[in-house]
Amino acid sequence: MEPTEDKAEAYRPRRVLIALDTSPASENALRYACSFVSPGTFVRLVSVVDNPYVPLPLPDRIPLSLDSVRRDLIESGREMLRHAQAQFAGHGLHADTELIELSKQGGDVVHAIAEVATKWNADLLVIGARQHHGLLRWIEGNVAEPLTAHVKLPLLIVPESFAATDEKGPRRILFAVDGSTEVVPALRVGAKFATSETCIKTIYVIDKAARFDNPLPFALFEEAFMAEGKSAMTIARRVLDHVPGHKTAEIVSTSQCRDDIAHTIVREANAWRADLLVMGTHGRRGAARWVLGSVARRVVGITCTPLLLVNSAFG
Structure with missing residues (x-):
């Protein structure tokens, strides 16, 4: 819903x-x-x-x-x-x-x-x-x-690797979302760092990488992933529409070999020159969706961009 x-x-x-x-x-x-x-x-x-x-x-x-x-x-x-x-x-x-x-x-x-x-x-x-x-x-x-x-x-x-500046507030905020409503608190909190001069981008990542534990071809799931990506964009738009600044959204995907969602998020943040990356988490064992589980933990270890983690129970 x-x-x-x-x-x-x-x-x-x-x-x-x-x-x-x-x-x-x-x-x-x-x-x-x-x-x-x-x-x-x-x-x-x-x-x-x-x-x-x-x-x-x-x-x-x-x-x-x-x-x-x-x-x-x-x-x-x-x-x-x-x-x-x-x-x-x-x-x-x-x-x-x-x-x-x-x-x-x-x-x-x-x-x-x-x-x-x-x-x-x-x-x-x-x-x-x-x-x-x-x-x-x-x-x-x-x-x-x-x-x-x-x-x-x-x-x-x-x-430590992020080159912090004396400019006021983050100027380029990247939101990584999945198709669940549990990311709404992260969208709300991250949006409050925005000003009229802030650029905001929302991404949803489709995982196309081949996995030994999933021998089925990606084409069987592509339509479902695209539908969930569009749903994620709708959720983000409803929360962020009132936020000042320039906003864009994009559905991206991993490469088919030697890749994962965490590295794709970090690449997008680097390529877009984000100075704040926002993700949701739940603080429980297991993961309902990628943004709430192991992906967020992996991003912590490799990101060069400040990362704002927001618990789904916050607010």
């Missing part, structure tokens, strides 16, 4: 939580956030100091060395927060800071950030991503996926 015209109250990121470490990726996330945060927005900068890891058992002198490392990590976190606060002040914006020491409160980075986001009632969470074999800096694993599962608020991931 197609959704009725969007009458929901306009989303505004009024409480922005930015999770920082000492990496260049965090610097990029900080600079990108400064470009869209407006006066009157509440901003909180949080740095999580993880426990230094060493194998057990510990030699007698190791605990003293760990204390020294821990103190250095804490001071580095504080310095990053001071630097970030000064960055916002340079843009005429105020930001509060919070340092979390896991050696005192326990837990891990993901749960610590999720807890702050919930207690502080954030409506947007921003993190930087250093993509090395698809991993983020803080933990050996994908921090975006567990964060999406633990918080329902939109998650903005800024890759």
Whole structure:
């Protein structure tokens, strides 16, 4: 069923939580956030100091060395927060800071950030991503996926490789949609970053790539995929029609060999020079459609464009 015209109250990121470490990726996330945060927005900068890891058992002198490392990590976190606060002040914006020491409160980075986001009632969470074999800096694993599962608020991931500028707000927003109405929250949230100078493009990807687990010829499904693509465009148009700026839509497809939907989305974002990519996610195990499951996770690992993930339960 197609959704009725969007009458929901306009989303505004009024409480922005930015999770920082000492990496260049965090610097990029900080600079990108400064470009869209407006006066009157509440901003909180949080740095999580993880426990230094060493194998057990510990030699007698190791605990003293760990204390020294821990103190250095804490001071580095504080310095990053001071630097970030000064960055916002340079843009005429105020930001509060919070340092979390896991050696005192326990837990891990993901749960610590999720807890702050919930207690502080954030409506947007921003993190930087250093993509090395698809991993983020803080933990050996994908921090975006567990964060999406633990918080329902939109998650903005800024890759280290993205060349952030001082221009105000994203100028070219690319929405990747499927044929479901569960992407509507992502469309609504992403649209609120647009201005009259923003270009908006919506894409639906048809997967033509050959798969060993699907020996049937693509031609048998082409008509169904095209119908779903047109439905996806209709859903997007109904949500985005009221949004200012120039809008286009396109049904694209993967190549037939050695390709997938995630790489196609990233190629489209790069070719179109998008400075914000918006996708939906559900934070549950399994996937109803590609945009809600493994594709979004794969895009996190390879995108050079800031990625806004919006949980289908948001709003």
